[in-house]
Amino acid sequence: MAGLSFKARLALVMALLLGLMALLGLVALLQLRGVSQALESVYANRLVPVQQLRKISHAMLAEVPASANGLVEGRLAPTQAGLQIKSAQSQVEQLWAAYKSTLLVEEELHLIARAEPQLRYANEALRQFERLVGAGDTAALRAFAALNLRLALEPLGQTLSELIDLQLTVARREADASQAGFERARWNLLALMTGSGGLAAALAVWVWSQHRREQQSAAAAEQRVQQFYIALSQCNQLIVRDPASDQQLYQDLCRICVDTGHAALAAVIVSGGEEAYRACLHGQAELLTGVPERWLLDSPYGQTSITSQVIRSGSHLISNEAGLDPRMAHWHDSVVARGGRAIAAFPLRRGGITVGALLLFAAEPGFFDAALVRLLDEMAGDVSFALDNLDREQARREALLAARQERDLFQRLFNAYSVTAALTTLADTTILEVNEVLCRRYGYSRAQMLGRRMSELTDVGLEPADRQRYYELLKRDGRVENLEVRVRGRDGQRLHALLSGELIDYQGQTCVLSTSVDITELRQAQQAAARAGDNQRPMSDPLPSDA
Known part of the structure; x- marks a missing residue:
């Protein structure tokens, strides 16, 4: 009936x-x-x-x-x-x-x-x-x-x-x-x-x-269902608190299932390549006395293990009368004999791949009814989501560390230049980075220059005509090499320099990496030689004369 x-x-x-x-x-x-x-x-x-x-x-x-x-x-x-x-x-x-x-x-x-x-x-x-x-x-x-x-x-x-x-x-x-x-x-x-x-x-x-x-x-x-609702709530709270590691997540999951859900024993089995191992357990550990903690998935035990079957199939497996279930024959003399009357296993996924199983034991036959199975499927899904979050967080931390390392390397190389160097945005020439050589030339500190536009520094920098020509060449060719320009220092002194620049992508925007070499003394020497009638140039590859 x-x-x-x-x-x-x-x-x-x-x-x-x-x-x-x-x-x-x-x-x-x-x-x-x-x-x-x-x-x-x-x-x-x-x-x-x-x-x-x-x-x-x-x-x-x-x-x-x-x-x-x-x-x-x-x-x-x-x-x-x-x-x-x-x-x-x-x-x-x-x-x-x-x-x-x-x-x-x-x-x-x-x-x-x-x-x-x-x-x-x-x-x-x-x-x-x-x-x-x-x-x-x-x-x-x-x-x-x-x-x-x-x-x-x-x-x-x-x-x-x-x-x-x-x-x-x-x-x-x-x-x-x-x-x-x-x-x-x-x-x-x-x-x-x-x-x-x-x-x-x-x-x-x-x-x-x-x-x-x-x-x-x-x-x-x-x-039982109400108790596991409490367990599901605590599991969700655990996920929200962002567990430190997957091992910590597994341990807390097993504890919640036993202490709140009233399972006799909870264990998490993790698949590592060709083998599976017991990551943690909580509850009546004597139920698993004599049961291997690590096994090969293709071994005789691995072929019959309920968790191995769940890992291979990706679907839950329920046995509400384990003593009469031929699938549990390998546990009749051990787990079932010690009181494990009902057994269930639920797949845990990571990145869409089944990587383990939540294994639950109960002393009461018929413990895992349909409502409870649906609830435990939801709990296993939440844990799988938490595992994906752990992976995403680890990837984010690694990417952030790599970005910081790259930035530190860029700054070290940038400041190691023996010539002036500046990093500005192409759109509005906002100064993002300068080295100490440039700060000394212009008489401003790094803090005074960062975040300002080059056009705002009216008392220093390129002559307007040279600046306009420089950016026109950059926008046309993407780079400029050894463009002779005139530069004004903060003390009002006019300097001659060879300016080079290249468009680069920096933090998601197009920027200009500019470097310049001061050739003022060289130009003065050339002009003095010319006035003295010395037509022999001091350089085998002469620089163009000042316009």
Whole structure:
């Protein structure tokens, strides 16, 4: 009787008692065999057809219009309404065939001949309704359901009502014919009913006791689910607190499942390449006495281990009666013998790949019901999300460290230049970095220059014409080499320099890395030599003359 409601069980008991009474009546009334056959005929050929016809009528006149109206009114999706209508049609077809296989009288044959065309017409109307559903014409659907469908079903309903009335009329005639025989058996049946009543009372008490036991079991199951809801909440809080490592996450997960979820033992098994090992456990550790802590996945034990199966399949595995489960045969003499009656394992994923399993043991058979399994699947999914977060955080820290190292290296190299160097944005010439050589040339500190635009330093820097030419060449060619420019220091001194620059990508924006060499003394020497009439240049590769 598992899975039936209390009322259904009582109804089943009553049905069994009625069957017993019928059987006892047959034994007691062998002399009324003919009467019994007549009664059976009334039941099989009248009462059952009445039930069949009523079901057909209910399906065609209640369920089908209700599904059609539900679709038109938006309470049912087209797929759901279609399935309900098809289910009703299938039921009607089966019931109609079963009804026609019963013993039919002449009046019934005439009514059946009228009903079958009506039934075909109704089915054709339903097929037309399905075509309208497929076309998505809401207005046509509403009009069809309000008029055409009703007109197609009402004649069939009338004929079915006449068939039901006829069944009752014929049943009455046959019952009257058997009344005399039943009178003779009345007192015997009364005695049998009295005995059956006593038996019914005993069965009712038994059903009630079973019901009470199942209520207690359901209450215990509900309490388990509530406890694991608490465990899920604590697991989520653990994830929000961002555990320091996956090992810490595993340990806290096992502790929560045992302390809050009331599992007897929780363990996390991790797959490392070709082998698996027990990362941690919490609870009644004696359950795993003698069970290996590390094994190869393709070893004999690895082939049968529940966690190995979960890691390979990526799906949970539940055994609510491990002692009777052949999949748990390798644990019957160890884990099960020590009290592990229910066992479950849930996959843990990392980057979409199953890398381990959460293994849970309970001392109570049937511990892992459907509601609890759904909850534990959710918990395993949350832990998998936390593992991905750990990986993302580790990648972020490594990327940040690499960026810092690269920045430190850039700054060391930048400041190691023996020439002036500056890093500015191309768009608005904002100064991002300068070295000490440049600071000494312009007479500003690094702090005074960073964040300002080169155009704001009106008392130092390139002459406007040279600056404009420099940036035009950069934008055109992407780099400039040894462009001779004139530079003004903070003391007002005009200097000559060779300026080089290149466009680079720095922190997501286009920047200019500029370097310059002071050639003022060289130019002065050249000019002095020229004035003295010395036409021999001091350089094998002379610099261009100042404009």
